[in-house]
Amino acid sequence: VWPSFGDLMMSDNLSYSTFSNIKSMIGIDIVDETTPIIIEGDHYDQILSWCESHKEKGPIFIAGLIPVSDGSQFSKYALSLIDKFGEVPGVLEELSCNLNSFSSVGSVVPYYENRKAIYSTMLSNKSEAVRIWAQKNVDECNYMIEYEGLREQE
Secondary structure: OHHHHHHHHOOOOHHHHHHHHHHHHHHHOOOOOOOOOHHHHOHHHHHHHHHHHOOOHHHHHHHOOOOOOOOOOEHHHHHHHHHHHHHOOHHHHHHHHOOOOOOOOOOOHHHHHHHHHHHHHHOOOOOOHOOOOHHHHHHHHHHEEEEEEEHHOO
């Protein structure tokens, strides 16, 4: 089913609202922590193969649907995208958008500290593009930790 479904999602004829509705049905939800439909079962390898056939947009689409972390590190789904498609423009940025979307109660400093630790695991990655991306995000986390810490003291 995935190849046909994935091809439909990449169609230029698909309206944005339809695309967005389908994406929200099969991917992660900032509020709902149940397993996204896209990774239920044992077919993620098929999805990665599909990404190879749709290298320009497919991995970016998948990066927005998967759980990027398991709490303290990158998820196995994110790691496989980073390893296979980290050089594809837009993939790393979409993973960041996905990881950096969160809601909070109380101090946000622990959230940024957690994300900093997650990004730090990629600082010695074999890919220069991944290392640069990771450092940029670590720097942004450091800034937000300092900014939010000061803001919370006011």
